[in-house]
Each structure stands twice: as structure tokens, then as C-alpha cells.
Amino acid sequence: MHTHHSAAQPLTEYGLSALALLAGALLALMIHCNSRLAAYGNPLTASWLAHAIGLLTALLLWKALRQTRPHAGRPPRWAYLGGVPGALTVALAAIAVNSPLALSGTLALGMVGQVLFGLLSDRFGLFGMPRRPLRLNDALALPLVLSGCAIVIFGA
Incomplete structure (x- = not known):
């Protein structure tokens, strides 16, 4: 039986990327x-201002793009705490950027933190994520990310 491949599928993947x-x-x-x-x-002042402006922006986007969705139940209580790491990210990054790390070093180390947390989340199914075993490419990618971070911060 012939399987029909939609042309929209690659566009969706490219669009998400x-x-x-x-x-x-x-x-x-x-x-x-x-x-x-x-x-x-x-x-802290920068974080407060950023989040206040972000709140206004989010409210405007929500109002403009609001759509009805089928009621899928209530989110887990911990899902409401997403603003806590967001506020900490803004405050901590503002401190780190104004250091010898500068913007590129702060972003590089932030990416390492994101990759490590992502791998742990995938492996253990943290915060409702589906569990995914770590693969060889994960083990190979991590040292490359760390090496790239070191090159950005310390130079070649």
C-alpha cells in the first residue's frame, strides 16, 4: 500500500526549527x-521592569490571538511556577552579562545549562516530559557543546 507523504510535514519541522x-x-x-x-x-529593578513589560506584551498577544480550545482539564500546579525561573534567569543573566563573560559567554553557559537540564528532563521524565533514554548522539553532543562554550569564553 502506498503511503502519502504530506509536503507540509517538512515545512512544519523547518518552521518549528x-x-x-x-x-x-x-x-x-x-x-x-x-x-x-x-x-x-x-x-532586580531590571527584572521587575522586564517582567512588567513582558506581562503587558503577553496580555496584548493573548487578546489578539485568543482562541477557544477544548477543555483539557487543569494544568498541574507546578506549571504555574514558570515565571519563577524566568525571573531568576533575567536577574542572573543581567549580573553575568555585566561581567567579563559578556553576552556571548553568558549565552554559551546558559546553553550548556539548557542542554544539561534538557537531557536530564528527557532521561527522567521531569515535569511531565515523556521519558526518553539517552542515546549515543546525546553523549557525543554534550562534550561538543562544552567545548564550544569553552572556546567562546577562553578563546581558541
Whole structure:
């Protein structure tokens, strides 16, 4: 039996990859903007301002893009705590960027933290993620990410 492959499938995968790249670029921009704010005040003030403006932006996007979804039940209680690591990320990154690490070193170490947490989340199914055993490519990718981070921070 012939299986029909949709042309939209690769576009969906490429589109999701493009969104992830855009999110990374926006994260770098956010960290830079917040570090500039922190330089004129302090990291906590920068975090408060960033989150207040982010709240307004999120409310405007929510209002503009609101759609009805079938009621799928309630999220787990811990899901409401997503703002806590977000606020800590903003404050800690603002401190780190205004150090010899600069923006590139802060982002490199942040990426290492994301990869490590992602691998642990996948392996142990943390926070409701599906469990996925670590594979050989995970073991090979981690030293490459760490090496790249070291090159960014310490030079070649």
C-alpha cells in the first residue's frame, strides 16, 4: 500500500526549527536589554521592569490571538511556577552579562545549562516530559557543546 507523504510535514519541522532559532535570538536580545537596564540600576529593578513589560506584551498577544480550545482539564500546579525561573534567569543573566563573560559567554553557559537540564528532563521524565533514554548522539553532543562554550569564553 502506498503511503502519502504530506509536503507540509517538512515545512512544519523547518518552521518549528525556525521558531526555536528565533526564540534563541530573542533570548539573547532580552538578556542584552536587561543587562543594559541593570547597568543603570540593579538586576532586580531590571527584572521587575522586564517582567512588567513582558506581562503587558503577553496580555496584548493573548487578546489578539485568543482562541477557544477544548477543555483539557487543569494544568498541574507546578506549571504555574514558570515565571519563577524566568525571573531568576533575567536577574542572573543581567549580573553575568555585566561581567567579563559578556553576552556571548553568558549565552554559551546558559546553553550548556539548557542542554544539561534538557537531557536530564528527557532521561527522567521531569515535569511531565515523556521519558526518553539517552542515546549515543546525546553523549557525543554534550562534550561538543562544552567545548564550544569553552572556546567562546577562553578563546581558541
